[in-house]
Amino acid sequence: MGVSERLWSLGKLNHVAIAVPNLESATALYRDVMGAKVSEVTPLPEHGVYTVFVELGNTKLELLHPLGEKSPIEGFLKKNTAGGIHHICIEVDNITEAVKQLTSSEVRALNPEPKIGAHGKPVVFLHPKDCNGVLLELEEA
Template identity: 45%
Template sequence: MGNATAPIPSDVLDHVSIAVPDLEAAADFYRDNFGCTVGDVIEVPADNMRIAYVELANIKIELMQPLDAGSAVGKFLARNPSGGIHHICVATPDADGAAVAAGAAGLRILGEGGTRPGHHGRKLFFLHPKDCMGTLIEVEETD
């Protein structure tokens, strides 16, 4: 279980996000090779990408295809043309409180420095990978 006194209390890995050059081909790969259910494609104009969730019993895989080569996911694919793990997401009960505590602990928050609404309506923020052993970490509020 998570440590309730940690800056970002969490004991749930919500999803792993994979940047892909072809969303439909990636969805077919998981469906055909692992028998996974893949949700509908969702356009996320605010982040210049399309996504679909691969549903597993204990976690989701978020497949992300950029709509623009200049977007964050587009730049990631320019460096990794075949795609790859872009970020992990942990869930927390209070994203605003976690963002304040993370900043106080010296962790840099990307963007405006606080939470923002995600495409699903829940608050989220991203921690700078240089503060997280090279891993981009999304922190998302649970329902």
């Protein structure tokens, strides 16, 4: 009890995720027109997306395109037919403590129990209504 101790810290911006209706033309924009280094297309069937990473030096853009019938970005692309920023991902050093403190501060987690994310690390998504309309992913770095 007494003085509250901070048991976790926020780290770097890991990525900005952009849902795109056409993965090839989106990749071409960043690679051919803007000259960025981009990854190969990586299918992640267990997450329902194809991904392409765009390197920006200090962080990356993650282009997402639906894979399979129940992709988590299907609904987003129906509403945003041109595509759009789907979420941002910030690193934390202790995701269990982060979720504990956030939920006690009335910031809801969409999955209170961390799950393994697209990079093989534990992640939690926070409710956009509690984060100024932003879907915020926390990833244990």
